[in-house]
Amino acid sequence: MTTTAGHEVLREPAEIAFADELAALAKGYPGERPVGWRLTPRAVRAFVVGDERLGVRRKFYGDDALVDRCVVTLMSNRGLLLVGEPGTAKSMLSELLAAAVSGDSTCTVQGSSGTTQDQITYSWNYALLLAEGPTPKALVRGPLHRALGHGAVCRFEEITRVQPEIQDVLIGVMSDKVLHVPELDGPDAIVFAGRGFNVLATANLRDRGVHEMSSALKRRFNYETVRPIRDRALESRLVVEQTSDLLARAEVRTRLAPDVVDLLVTAFHDLRDGMTADGVVVERPTAVMSSAEAVAVGYAAALDAHYFGNGTAGGQHIARQLIGTVLKDNPEDGAKLRHYFDVVVRPRAKRDARWKAVLETRAELDR
Numbered sequence: 487m488t489t490t491a492g493h494e495v496l497r498e499p500a501e502i503a504f505a506d507e508l509a510a511l512a513k514g515y516p517g518e519r520p521v522g523w524r525l526t527p528r529a530v531r532a533f534v535v536g537d538e539r540l541g542v543r544r545k546f547y548g549d550d551a552l553v554d555r556c557v558v559t560l561m562s563n564r565g566l567l568l569v570g571e572p573g574t575a576k577s578m579l580s581e582l583l584a585a586a587v588s589g590d591s592t593c594t595v596q597g598s599s600g601t602t603q604d605q606i607t608y609s610w611n612y613a614l615l616l617a618e619g620p621t622p623k624a625l626v627r628g629p630l631h632r633a634l635g636h637g638a639v640c641r642f643e644e645i646t647r648v649q650p651e652i653q654d655v656l657i658g659v660m661s662d663k664v665l666h667v668p669e670l671d672g673p674d675a676i677v678f679a680g681r682g683f684n685v686l687a688t689a690n691l692r693d694r695g696v697h698e699m700s701s702a703l704k705r706r707f708n709y710e711t712v713r714p715i716r717d718r719a720l721e722s723r724l725v726v727e728q729t730s731d732l733l734a735r736a737e738v739r740t741r742l743a744p745d746v747v748d749l750l751v752t753a754f755h756d757l758r759d760g761m762t763a764d765g766v767v768v769e770r771p772t773a774v775m776s777s778a779e780a781v782a783v784g785y786a787a788a789l790d791a792h793y794f795g796n797g798t799a800g801g802q803h804i805a806r807q808l809i810g811t812v813l814k815d816n817p818e819d820g821a822k823l824r825h826y827f828d829v830v831v832r833p834r835a836k837r838d839a840r841w842k843a844v845l846e847t848r849a850e851l852d853r
Contacts, residue, residue, distance in 0.1 A: 499592055500585035507533060507542045508586065514540045520561050522637040522682020523587050527557050530586040534579065546579050547715055547724040547777070553579075559708040560587055560639065565660055565685035567645070570712035573776020576688040579712065580641050584686060588638035593629040597644035603655050606630050607665060620669035634665055637680025642687040646697050653703055660685055660706040692774075714758065715777050722751045724777055729784040740792040742784050742799055749840050750787075750804050754780045756830060757812070768826050771819040773812045783807040801843030809850055824851050
């Protein structure tokens with residue numbers, strides 16, 4: 487996929503990146519589909535959790551039963567709200583579900599404190615509006631308008647970052663499945679939802695209380711909590727696959743060796759849980775120690791080794807990126823990380839060369 491300027495895009499949407507898998511699932515899972523859906527519910531599930539028979543890779547590493555419930559909700563008359571800590575793959579799961587259900591994951595509202603109603607529903611081409619008045623030609627359709635008209639899933643990322651009065655534009659649409667455009671006349675003034683329309687929103691638990699959703703809007707969603715990965719082997723597999731994909735896209739040959747991935751995942755679990763596997767208690771930093779952050783640390787460590795080292799990523803590369811991750815939210819987390827180095831890393835370094843390389847970076851915490 488290339489941009490209009492002829493450049494290769496940095497990241498393709500899921501429906502393009504996995505077009506071959508979607509085509510294979512459409513053939514491999516024949517049967518009854520909900521009206522407006524591109525795939526059967528079983529095929530949607532397989533797109534997310536994988537199907538070795540059809541060569542479809544697993545993309546979401548988490549609770550498979552959660553995926554089943556999400557698919558069922560999207561078939562119902564309620565919206566789906568994915569909540570969880572940052573970095574638990576809520577947005578990725580949202581994109582995958584929209585791509586599989588609708589064949590289009592780009593009907594997306596990116597919520598922020600500056601999001602306005604017209605960015606969600608519709609706005610106007612003001613040059614045409616002044617020249618011709620309010621006409622369908624002058625209408626600029628927002629993600630919700632397009633999803634309604636096409637019978638597609640509308641994604642609403644970080645919904646609790648948006649002002650409550652703007653959030654509530656969804657209430658009538660989700661209840662009546664219709665959007666009114668009062669500036670127009672005739673059939674263009676009312677957009678009825680096509681079969682297959684639904685709203686799939688995400689919310690960050692750390693933003694709870696920033697902009698609480700109204701009770702009326704909450705009632706229109708089924709909530710599903712996306713939790714951090716507890717299984718270290720599963721998280722290691724995730725880190726390997728996603729860092730390898732990122733490095734291949736960047737045309738970098740360096741890869742993370744299994745022992746380095748194990749070190750990375752172990753450090754993240756230690757700090758995330760506040761306790762090591764052998765029972766040593768450590769202070770949990772306020773920084774997010776999610777799987778997404780682990781992938782980011784692994785990717786950056788490999789780039790560091792490739793461009794500034796000998797091409798082999800080791801404990802020292804992981805440690806340097808880990809320090810930046812922990813300290814970026816709260817400088818006071820430096821004391822907690824120093825404690826981790828002293829009571830966990832130092833003893834490990836005496837018996838494991840990988841951790842010795844990690845310990846050698848401790849001096850960077852005192853600068």
